[in-house]
Amino acid sequence: MVRKFYERFDGWPVAAIGVAVFVGVAYGAYYTYANLLREKAGLLSKLETEREVNYGLLLRVREKEGIINSFQGQINEIFGTVGTLEKLAATDEELLKKYSRVYFLNENYTPSKLEDIEEKYLVETASNYQLHADVYPQLVRLLDASAKEGLDIKVASAYRSFGTQSALKSAYSFTYGSGANTFSADQGYSEHQLGTTVDFSAGETGISGTIVSTKEYKWLKDNAHNYGFILSYPENNAYYKFEPWHWRYVGRALASRLHDEGKHFYDLDQRIIDTYLIKLFD
Numbered sequence: 001m002v003r004k005f006y007e008r009f010d011g012w013p014v015a016a017i018g019v020a021v022f023v024g025v026a027y028g029a030y031y032t033y034a035n036l037l038r039e040k041a042g043l044l045s046k047l048e049t050e051r052e053v054n055y056g057l058l059l060r061v062r063e064k065e066g067i068i069n070s071f072q073g074q075i076n077e078i079f080g081t082v083g084t085l086e087k088l089a090a091t092d093e094e095l096l097k098k099y100s101r102v103y104f105l106n107e108n109y110t111p112s113k114l115e116d117i118e119e120k121y122l123v124e125t126a127s128n129y130q131l132h133a134d135v136y137p138q139l140v141r142l143l144d145a146s147a148k149e150g151l152d153i154k155v156a157s158a159y160r161s162f163g164t165q166s167a168l169k170s171a172y173s174f175t176y177g178s179g180a181n182t183f184s185a186d187q188g189y190s191e192h193q194l195g196t197t198v199d200f201s202a203g204e205t206g207i208s209g210t211i212v213s214t215k216e217y218k219w220l221k222d223n224a225h226n227y228g229f230i231l232s233y234p235e236n237n238a239y240y241k242f243e244p245w246h247w248r249y250v251g252r253a254l255a256s257r258l259h260d261e262g263k264h265f266y267d268l269d270q271r272i273i274d275t276y277l278i279k280l281f282d
Contacts, residue, residue: 091280095132096250096273098266099191107162111195114159123154123201130159132195134281135228135249139198142227151216156207156245157199160192191232196249198229207245217244225259228252234264251280 113133191197202216233243254276
């Protein structure tokens with residue numbers, strides 16, 4: 001058969017034969033190339049279709065992820081809200097109420113948990129040795145920090161029950177008459193009954209008015225807010241005479257705000273104060 005194929009070219013010039021062979025090879029190459037192009041076009045079309053399908057799937061997956069994340073966010077928000085409500089429910093709202101002739105505290109009120117104050121933190125004549133258990137760690141931090149600065153700050157008084165405050169006020173009234181109202185609260189109106197308030201003593205000065213001239217008092221003014229304590233009755237307050245020894249725990253968040261803004265606890269509206277209840281022991 002091969003011989004018959006070559007017999008076709010008998011008598012052809014060599015050049016013509018070369019051209020014929022070249023044309024045949026070129027046509028074969030072109031035909032092969034054209035087929036490859038068609039296959040390539042088919043593959044590209046198929047790939048484009050697959051790409052569009054995959055892109056559509058990707059969009060749907062992302063849409064589902066968005067829905068899932070949205071639900072997860074809502075669930076987290078719900079759990080966060082529940083946690084906040086549980087935290088609020090477990091925090092005694094009385095602890096941030098205004099007293100001092102304004103808000104009466106029931107005679108049967110007692111802090112939920114009291115802790116004895118270590119003797120090393122008390123003045124020798126201290127007659128009240130307990131503080132709210134959740135406040136006590138902050139008091140210890142304050143006293144330890146001041147001691148490291150070489151200061152002599154001690155607790156002269158802390159929690160007082162309704163009965164103790166009544167007896168104290170009666171004794172003051174017997175001695176000072178109506179003048180006792182300028183520095184001593186009636187029973188049921190004392191911050192001491194909350195168990196979050198202390199009277200600080202400064203060295204040999206004790207809790208007299210001259211405490212303001214001590215380095216201990218200056219340190220308290222500059223640093224007590226870092227431990228959640230504020231001065232309840234500053235100069236020119238509307239309730240009692242200036243009591244530089246009387247400090248109440250209101251939480252670090254609220255105490256820091258009052259310190260930074262140069263305000264006092266009784267300057268704020270009770271509704272604003274109440275927003276800090278959730279952060280009281282943070």
